[in-house]
Amino acid sequence: MPSGWRDVARGSAEPGDRPLLVVHGNCQAESLRVLCDQAWGEEVTCVRIPPVFELEAGDVEDFHALVRRTSYLVTQPIVDDYRDLPLGTGQITALLPDSARVAMVPVMRWSALMPTHAIVRAAGVGDPPGVPYHDLRVLASAARGEAVADLSELSAEAVRAVQEISREQLRVRQEHHGTVDALSFFEEAGADAAWTINHPQNSVLIGVAGQALDRLGLPRTVGDPGRVLLATTTAPVSAAVLEALGLTGTPRSGWRHEGDPFTEEEIAATQLAWYAEHPQVVEAGIRRHYDTLEVLGLHVGHVSTSDSSRG
Template identity: 30%
Template structure:
């Protein structure tokens, strides 16, 4: 099956190749797992086969027995260190490792989440906050204005200090290092060198980070076959440029656009703000939850 015809939802239903002369690598995790599979698949003359499981964030109960069957056939298990009983289902790392054959190597990689380039952005975690309209991200500037903590003009006026933006980026790197301390592959240092293209949004890593993870997996499993640069942005279907004030504070070139790009459609930040403002007025409970959870960051960024 070629990469172009592969669908992530097919992975669990595919019988593992019996008697194949190449080992089977299984990649398991959330939305970043299948792009990793694609990178590993693209390696020149790869001495392995690779498949990804259905995303642990959306897998159905009916698919779990297929998942276990696939894991049982793995010659290497590449996984996010998801907690046991992840989202109320037995799809965490410790849930699945017992189904591996004895001696099967387990390689862990982190789920990338970095707020430093998009300090006002709040991602929607599975099982957590309700997804807002237009784009699946909340914006602390919109939240501050709707809640009455500041005016819309002040919230979006770019008055936050460069020092505060650098501090926000530094703290985000610290949290990233803490979260990936127990994984085999680490990416925090690559975030610094990747610059403004490190992430498309707080939870959509750019190609540089994804390549680093994929090559790290190969190295951990003793493979030296090269992985070429992908021709597309693997997770760039939903993205927004770094804001001008963040670019200045962190020493990047100023962006040429401020618009969102969502599956090929351009959306201005004004459109997103206006639609989400209306939505928050209809969902005051979500607004209160966001204010409580994001109080420290909003205070640092001066929007409280």
């Protein structure tokens, strides 16, 4: 857990006359804070805090105290009582001083470059082995009881259909929550938009950080941080997908996770065996991503979609 924020919250480390800026959200939040700090770090104290999914019950009192001292808050939409803790966006903004300013940024997911990749949550089960992402082709193979995952390329029509789904999902999230516009930066970045479906590349993060600062009344050019952000995991991007989307760029073959390379076949075999031990993950994945599976032509039979999502 990052150090220092507790001291500021408790008043034992004073930011001097500089106002506090806090970025609250998922794994994308720290990268946005880095960019805000680069732009305003000499005049505003940009406090580094843990991502919301790492905050625990023992952190709440200090975190709330920090928020009460915050002048500028950048936050992603987080449901109230997230993980049974009062960390939701509405709960946090209610603690801010009356003079504080807030900028909402969306949870950024972009599946256009990786149309078969997904995030699946199942109760009591963590991330799959190898990389913390699922491939819907492998999930479908598991659902059909196949011994080897079918990693066939998708049709160009299917690729473009997933791009449209991803575009519409992000647009709806932005409009519903009144966030800054990340969609335009994903589209402008083309083949260089994302490392994984939920890890944007630098150009997208820079654009979003700049819009957030504008909304806070802190307009300033956000420059490149001089290092790659959010690239702990990089996902494969096939030449066929780039061609289907009409994008110019360099395909990425295989995965890289925490410095280690893996082929798609290695990850598929590892996760297919893991699905056999965790069938509830297959069920949760199919239910959540049923519409996308159908668009991709990965038919797995009929399931109830009453609680499905195109996420």
